[in-house]
Amino acid sequence: MAKSENNEVMFGARGRVGNLVVFKNFGNNQTVIAKRPKRPDNPVYTAKQIEVKQRFREAVAYAKGVIGNPMLTEDYQAFAKPGLSVYNLALADYCKSPEITLIDTSNYQGQIGNQIRVRAIDNFRVTEVKVSIYDSTHTLLESGMAILSANNLDWIYEATVLNSSLLGTKIIAEAKDTPGNTTLETMVI
Structure with a gap:
């Protein structure tokens, strides 16, 4: 894995290049170049994994609903720290109980x-x-x-x-x- 910090040529690069490498961006002007992860063709999920995937789907739907509701968006925006979007805060809020x-x-x-x-x-x-x-x-x-x-x-x-x-x-x-x-x-x- 290679890291590139404050590199104007690589800044903002993301996604994959063929089946070889992927570019990932992080909030502090850092681009990571990594080998493309391999996933099995037909994964078998446990009941707990299926439950977590379903909960995440629900969290995504909730976060999209927050973005579509100006009043909720405003509420979440007031709590969002720099670098954290309203969408991500709403997603995390759905996933974490009080x-x-x-x-x-x-x-x-x-x-x-x-x-x-x-x-x-x-x-x-x-x-x-x-x-x-x-x-x-x-x-x-x-x-x-x-x-x-x-x-x-x-x-x-x-x-x-x-x-x-x-x-x-x-x-x-x-x-x-x-x-x-x-x-x-x-x-x-």
């Missing part, structure tokens, strides 16, 4: 008005967080949407139902992002 890193019940004693804090992050934006509270017999006590706090990182849910027995109480937090990916985390008190 992550719940914390369910804080230190301010929840089972009383109406007590708060549960959920920290949810995503590579683009978490759009909503739902909190459900179950008692020790797995009966749903309450469920509702949390409110994004001023730090734009934590979501606060305020209890609306009295929970007289905290021991064994199960808190389920569900975070959703712009493409609709969801993540569930459970905590038992």
